[in-house]
Each structure stands twice: as structure tokens, then as C-alpha cells.
Amino acid sequence: MKIDNTLPLEYQTEENSNRIFGFWLFLGAEIVLFSTLFAVYFTLWTRSGNGPTAQEIFQIKPVLLETFLLLTSSFTCGLAIHSMRLSLKKPALIFFAITLLLGLGFLGIEIYEFVTYVHEGATLQTSAFLSSLFVLLGTHGAHVTLGLLWGSGLMIQIKREGFTRDTANKSFIFSLYWHFLDVVWIFIFSFVYLKGLM
């Protein structure tokens, strides 16, 4: 195992540094995945059939709150990684915890939003527009959910082992993932909600 101590902790073994590179490639695939979902949405978003249109169901308030929560969580995630770089275990854990709680809040509002839609008679089955909306938002939401599970597992490992080469590597990769979800959300916020409300 080749070890290079001049690099940051998460990059020090060759294997770990490959993992980070591999994860970047995986995020490339994720960009294609979400781009495809966006393309599907843009193709279908005016095709609401007998169901409600985007303008009729979108509400700015919960969406703004979701955006605020997720963007803040991205910031605290960055702070967690900053603490990790300074080898501060406890602040890192606290920031990770805040990140995940904010993520949980985001998810709660999204679920509430979905329930509201369904109550208004706007379901996955109603129209092509709603199918593409639910699947695009749902895919993002599923990613956040997985992130919550992943992050919780990661926190247990950091608590047990502190920041080793392994846990630092895992934390860094997790942060890449979390920031990526944030970027996707910015696109959803701008091109799904704001565009739909106009």
C-alpha cells in the first residue's frame, strides 16, 4: 500500500485517492442521470392532460423553505469537512449532525408537499407532467434519503474510530455527494419551480 503523507488525510493511500477520483466519475454519471430526467420533464411539463398545470399546484413557500434548508446543510457539510481537515472530531460530528438534521427537515417538507399534491388530486398517474415531476423530485428525494442513511452510518464510524485515513476518505466522498445533491436542487428550484410559477 503506497502512502503519501504530504497529501491531505483522505488522499494519503493510493486506494483512497482512487476512490475519490472514481466517485467524481460516478458523479459524472449522476449528472447524466439527472440531465435525462430534466430533459424528460422539459418535454412533458406542459402536457398536463386533464390534470392540474404547474402553475396551479406549485407553492413558493414550502419550496423556499426546502431550498433554505438544503443550501444551509451544504454549508454545514463544508464546515464538517473543514473541521476534519483541522482534525477536530467533535465539531465535525456536530456539523455532520446539523447537516443530516437539515436534510431530514428538507425531506419532511418534500413529503408534506407530495401529500398535499395527492390530496389535490395530482398523482403520479394523473398526467405526463405530474409523472415526470414526481419522478424527478422523487429521484432527488431518494438520493437525499440514501444520503441520510449513509451520513448516519458515517457518523457512527467517526465516533468510534476518529478521523483515520479511512473515515476521512469516506467523509470527503460523502461531502461530494451531499454538495452534488445541492447543485441538483438548485436546478430543480430554478427550472422546475420558478419556471413553473411564472
Added chain:
Amino acid sequence: MKWDEFFVTGEPMIYGAMASIVLVSLAILFCLTYFKKWGYLWREWLTTVDHKKIGIMYILSALIMLFRGGVDALMMRTQLAGPDMKFLDAQHYNEVFTTHGVIMILFMAMPFIIGLMNVVIPLQIGARDVAFPRLNAVSFWLFFAGAMLFNISFVIGGSPDAGWTAYFPLAGIELSPSVGNNFYSIALQIAGIGTLITGVNFIVTILKMRAPGMTLMRMPMFTWSVLITCVIIIFAFPVLTVALALMMFDRMFGSQFFTMADGGMDMLWANLFWVWGHPEVYIVVLPAFGIYSEIISTFSRKNLYGYKSMVVSMIAISLLSFLVWAHHFYTMGHGAMVNGFFSITTMAIAVPTGVKIFNWLFTLQKGRIEFTTPMLYSLAFIPIFTIGGVTGVMLAMASADYQYHNTMFLVAHFHYVLIPGTVFAVIAGMYYWFPKLFGFRLNERLGKLSFWIIAISFNVTFLPLFFLGLKGMTRRMYTYSESTGFGPLNLIATIGSAALAIGFAILVYNIYWSFRYQPRDTTSDPWDARTLEWATHSPVPEYNFAITPNVKSLDAFWFWKKNKQPLFEGKIEEIHMPNNNGQPFVLGVIFFFFGFFMIFSWWTPAIISGIAIVIMLAVRSFERDHGHHIPVKEINKTEQQLRGDKA
């Protein structure tokens, strides 16, 4: 659900298949127990993370799938042998051409290519293994789970029957109410995830794990082709993932993506499918070009002509491959501008491909050509593939395509591209790299015999289809009347396909024969080849190279042999290797059941197995496995044994 809805019933051939599946499974279980091979199977194969063994498993699965897809093909050809044949009914014929297409592309061509990639790439770049050996095993087991899931559809639940392209609205729940197309969406999804992971794994491997001194422009051409292919995989496969997921939502959860009412758009499926589907063609054909480049250069005893232009043309092909998808449905009416654009991009692909053809020809020029079996396949590839390419340019002309669209002309075209382009290449690659894996060559006489039968009968099978297509015979029609006049040419094609089957049977027999009787090679470089994989022993030890090679030029091994340019400098040191692990196999099994329950919409077991998958991910995350080190003493001992030193 009643049992006769669960199992496919009412067809004597299917009952025969069921009985043979049960018998073969029992025979395998009995043999494993009788010869006490369970432990061996688990330790050496099911838990392995060794790229060479994973490659062998990929290739074995691909050969089995070649058999399955080949039987489908023979059934179709039998049904079409004469007018008004009653061998298959319309429904059965639909299922057979669907599974033939899916299996040949996704479960034969892809795994065969990925198998060769696994075997060769780490050796060619002088690495110990791929970047993520455990993930590599996950890729394989996900592919295998998907393949098995897809294959059981013909006895359980019924096969998909909407063509390998599964166009909507035909593939929707309204017109295809059976679970057949659920098999399509779920099984391909699982296998597709495996492929995507392979793409990531090999890019990291090739970019980060090359031996010292091997710059990008010193990489063997096969490595280059795989690198470019993996980039295409990363950009193309997520589109398939989305398309299949939307298909699943439409069929199982009542969404309206591709339906005909409530705003759905059936053409969206065709677009998504081909945005993946056309690059997919290049995913299977670019590595094949790489294989041919290696073989042609080895057996011409010359370096590859136009190395840089080979690389540039492959990159050009990979970019263009994403800009041609609409040529698969010119006739669906997207207007002259769109058709014109896609027509031009499609024809443009012929340019870089032509560059490659000329490079191979110039490599051959004034070479000392040796007609070995892999070389014969490579030489046959050039003219046959050119016919496929030229008819491709004919099809690319949008206005003329209205005449050829969905006719046998198209069927002939893509078989002329894919069989010499991919099948010949993987067979050639198998013959070429076989001695590296097993320490002996496949028999050349049997090899050449099967080559000639395959090459000639391929043309007998598919050349008539061009003319049938021009006469107006459409693809996927399960029968025709005598007055159409399609009979004689179809009969010739059917005879050709039978001969093709004999050719493949000889190929398989050759593997068996060579295992038993072929003399073992004493040299690790039987072909006098040029690239690094031939610099280590055959069969290759677990750690690939005792000393990491130090690359000073392109074809470094060749110049080491001919000019005594140093290659292995330094001494043997401890080698770090990954540990075997059973988790990838278990994950594959869970994915199989998860997929099966999803297909039949059995939600409770599906959720339970879904949770099991998440638990497996968590187990992996909490595990700390840093592999093991092979001590110098053991390496020295292995090296001595492989060199054949007396103790």
C-alpha cells in the same frame, strides 16, 4: 396468481426446456457434491476478486448466452425457412426475436467484451489488478443476476415480446399486459448498474494505475479503446437507467410517460432508448477495434500504422455516437431539418471509421503476415465489416431510408456490422489471449476449420437478407405467403444459419479438445507479441507481475525482446493484494430475488429484499479490509515454479 399464469404452459418445447433446466441443475448439484467441489467453487470463483478469474466468468457466461441467443436465432430461421411455416406461432416468434436481440447485445456481446477487458487491461498496463477489485466482482454478479433473471422469463411468467427496442405504446401495460416486459425493465436495469460500475472502475484503472513510464500515448491500442468505451458507458448508461425506470413506473405504477392519453408521449421512449442505444453500438464495437489493432499488428510483425490517428478517430467516433440517435426513426416524422442533421452526423461517422480501416490495411502492408486463427478473423473482419458500413451509409440517407426502414435490409446491415465488428473480434480475442490465461493455445486446425465455416456461412445467412429487404420483406414478420416470392432466399439464409451453428459447435468443441489434448506452451509469449501482458508468465500468477515493468516506449515488451531495452528494473518486493470476499456474490443473489419480486409486483418480499440490499451496503461500509501482503519468499517460490526451475 394461479400456477398456470406463473409458469409458461401449453408449449411442448417449453416443457422440454423446463425439464432440461431441472435436469441440468440437478446434474450440476450432484457433480459438485460428488466430486466435493463446493469449497473449491466458493473459494476460487464465487468469492474471487481477481480480475483474471472475473474475466473468465464473464466470458463463460457470454458463451452460454451465445448458445441461448443462437438457439433463438435458429428457431427464427426455421420458422422463416419456407412460406407459411407452422413451427412457431406469432406470439412465440415475437418473444424469440425479442430475447434474441436483448441477449445477444446485452448478455453476450457486452459481457464478452467486458470479460476480455477484465483479463487483459490490468496486464497490458502493468497493474496488479483493477482499481476496485471488490467492486469489479459486484459488477460481475449484478450482470449475472440480471442475465439469469432475464433468462428465466421463458419458463416463468413469459418472455418480453415487444422487440429488443421495446417501443411504446406496444410495450406498455395496455398492449402487453403480461409480466414479460417487466422482466425487460428490471433485468436490464440490474445488469446495467453492473456495467456502469465497470465503466467507472476501468477509467480509474487505466488513468491511475499504469506502470511507470507508460504515458497515455504509450498505451496499447486495446487499452485506449477500452478507456474511450468506458467514457461512453458513463455518459450513455444513465440514460438507459432512466428509460428503464420510467418504463417500470409506466407498467407497474400507472404513470403516464409513454402512454397515449393524459399527455404521455410514446416517442419519448424511442428517443431515450436510442440516446443510449446508439452509443451502445460503439460500446461493443470500439473495444473490438482495439482487439483487431493488437492482433493485426502482432501478426504483421509491425507496429500499428497511424497510432495517433487511431486514437483521434476513436475519440471522434465516441463524440459522434451521441449525435446520431434519431437515424433509428427517420420515418416517425420529425421534419426535414432534423432528419437532415442526423443524416449528416451519421454519414460523418464513416470518416473516422474509414481512417481506422486504412490504418489496418497500412499495418498489413509489407508486413510478414502470419495466418493464425485470430489473424484470420481480423482479416475477414475488414471486408465484411466494410459491407456493413457501406450499407449503413445507404441507410443513413434519410430520404432513401423510407424504403429500407424496418426491412430485412436493416437486419442484414446490423448483422454485417455487429457480427464481424464484435463477434469475430471477441472470438479472435479469445483465441489470442487464451494461452495467457490457461498456458496453452487452442488448436489451430480446429480453429481454422471453424473460422472458414463461420465466415462463409455468415455471408450465406445474411447476404440474402439484403435482397429480401429490398424486395419488401419487413423485419419481425413471423410468416409470409408463397406468392411473395420470399421463399428461396429465406431458405438459403436458413441453410446458412445451420452451417453457422456447426461452426460455433466446432469452436466450443475446440475448447474442450484443447483442454484435453493440446500440448502446454513452455513459453509465456507464444505469438511473439508486442504488449506487456505477454511479459509475464502464462498462466498469470495472482499478482500479475513480480516486478512492476518500467515502460520506456510504445510496445515496450517488443523492444525488450528485440533491442534488449530494459523492462524489469528493480528487485522483488512484498506485494499488496486484495482479499477474497463473498459479499458481491451474496449481493448478486439478493438483487436477483429483489428483481424477481419486483417483476411480479410482490411488494412485501420486494421491500424486504430491498432492505437487505441496504444492509449489505452498510456491512461493507463498516468493514475494514486492507487486503494482505504476499511475502518476497513466496513470490520467489512462485516465480521459480512458473519458470520451471528445478527445486
